[in-house]
Amino acid sequence: MKVFVVNAGSSSLKYQLLDMRTETVLATGLVERIGEAIGRVTHKRFPDTEAEEKTVFDEAVTDHKMAMHRVIDLITAPDTGVIAEKAEIDAIGHRVVQGGEVFNRSIIIDTAVKEAVRANNPLAPLHNPANLVGIEVAEALFNGTPNVAVFDTEFHQTMPARAFLYALPYRYYKELRIRRYGYHGTSHKYVAGQAARLMDRKPESTNLITVHLGNGCSMAAVAGGRCMDTSMGMTPLAGLMMGTRSGDIDPAIIAYIAHQQGLGVREIDDLLNKESGLKGICGANDMRDIHARADRGDDMARQALEMFAYRVKKYIGAYVAVLGRVDAVVFTAGIGENDDVIRAMICQDLDGLGIRLDEEKNRTRGGARPIHAADSRVALWVIPTNEELQIARDTVTAVSTSAPTG
Numbered sequence: 001m002k003v004f005v006v007n008a009g010s011s012s013l014k015y016q017l018l019d020m021r022t023e024t025v026l027a028t029g030l031v032e033r034i035g036e037a038i039g040r041v042t043h044k045r046f047p048d049t050e051a052e053e054k055t056v057f058d059e060a061v062t063d064h065k066m067a068m069h070r071v072i073d074l075i076t077a078p079d080t081g082v083i084a085e086k087a088e089i090d091a092i093g094h095r096v097v098q099g100g101e102v103f104n105r106s107i108i109i110d111t112a113v114k115e116a117v118r119a120n121n122p123l124a125p126l127h128n129p130a131n132l133v134g135i136e137v138a139e140a141l142f143n144g145t146p147n148v149a150v151f152d153t154e155f156h157q158t159m160p161a162r163a164f165l166y167a168l169p170y171r172y173y174k175e176l177r178i179r180r181y182g183y184h185g186t187s188h189k190y191v192a193g194q195a196a197r198l199m200d201r202k203p204e205s206t207n208l209i210t211v212h213l214g215n216g217c218s219m220a221a222v223a224g225g226r227c228m229d230t231s232m233g234m235t236p237l238a239g240l241m242m243g244t245r246s247g248d249i250d251p252a253i254i255a256y257i258a259h260q261q262g263l264g265v266r267e268i269d270d271l272l273n274k275e276s277g278l279k280g281i282c283g284a285n286d287m288r289d290i291h292a293r294a295d296r297g298d299d300m301a302r303q304a305l306e307m308f309a310y311r312v313k314k315y316i317g318a319y320v321a322v323l324g325r326v327d328a329v330v331f332t333a334g335i336g337e338n339d340d341v342i343r344a345m346i347c348q349d350l351d352g353l354g355i356r357l358d359e360e361k362n363r364t365r366g367g368a369r370p371i372h373a374a375d376s377r378v379a380l381w382v383i384p385t386n387e388e389l390q391i392a393r394d395t396v397t398a399v400s401t402s403a404p405t406g
């Protein structure tokens with residue numbers, strides 16, 4: 001079965017074509033700057049030994065439909081392609097950011113599903129509309145091929161009300177659907193599944209803290225394969241300190257800034273999402289740059305690193321309390337997978353929680369690997385995330401278990 005995974009953003013279209021019999025990637029790529037004067041298309045096919053990558057900057061990619069046409073051309077053309085015709089694709093899996101409370105699993109897309117996704121647009125105004133465009137373009141260009149929606153929020157739908165409700169007047173939950181939804185669900189689900197497998201344990205009896213540290217950062221407390229709590233909230237702004245997002249702050253700060261500086265809600269929203277986090281503290285949001293600055297003696301870069309690691313450590317403590325017993329802490333995404341310094345800072349002095357890092361193992365590079373000391377009560381793992389593979393798996397499951405309703 002060949003599954004085409006699509007992640008449509010407001011001006012981009014990311015794709016991956018996988019052969020699910022072997023779970024191998026056949027081709028992957030990205031169309032960027034959709035709607036701008038000159039677009040950019042990056043495409044890579046496997047298993048060419050050189051894993052040749054083709055980048056084309058040539059003409060405007062006016063809209064997502066044109067972007068999808070370009071991608072179909074690339075994956076079917078003799079010199080760049082991996083299939084002879086698009087009809088070889090058995091299903092299309094779409095990343096959809098916000099599934100609200102309606103979707104706790106991936107589902108074949110029909111009119112009712114699209115309506116429900118659209119109804120969630122106010123909760124994710126930057127993402128869901130773009131995801132819907134991707135769906136509609138795929139429906140138009142892949143006539144009759146099932147399209148499946150895989151939601152970033154679905155893994156977190158198992159959270160109990162005590163974890164997902166905010167202590168606001170209850171009517172805000174009922175009327176405006178204000179609650180914790182959580183994001184990065186496919187990543188947390190993927191690494192949680194991998195961790196149980198790698199530890200040779202049953203997922204149903206494994207308790208995990210999954211730590212996704214990329215540009216966006218989030219954590220989840222996972223008991224027996226079910227999410228019990230997560231750090232992102234109604235939006236991805238909550239929780240950990242991120243590249244440019246503040247994570248948790250005292251909510252009264254917003255009114256204070258508005259009052260002191262005469263800023264409107266939009267401007268404050270931008271401030272918290274785009275100018276805060278690591279960037280707000282030290283001026284840089286790429287972790288590699290921050291380390292380079294800290295190594296050169298930049299005190300604010302060092303401060304940012306300390307704050308970043310401290311916030312993760314605090315959430316580990318909180319999630320140990322949520323779960324009662326923790327079998328493993330799993331680090332993933334750009335920083336979680338690659339940054340041994342941050343992992344060491346996070347795990348420092350956690351002996352009281354049964355967490356002990358092996359410094360040498362922590363410095364190793366490569367794929368999935370344990371990094372805990374022999375006497376650590378809690379296992380520590382680095383597991384590379386693979387959201388596309390999880391989307392493709394969930395697409396296969398949806399296609400093989402459900403039928404469209406409308």
Ligand code: ADP
Binds near residue numbers: 214243285333334338
């Ligand atoms: P996204 O959330 O956009 O998918 P990624 O998971 O790719 O992001 O993570 C991006 C972050 O990972 C950036 O802060 C980047 O600096 C960091 N990163 C990538 N490689 C390394 C590395 N070798 N060491 C430290 N940080 C890294």
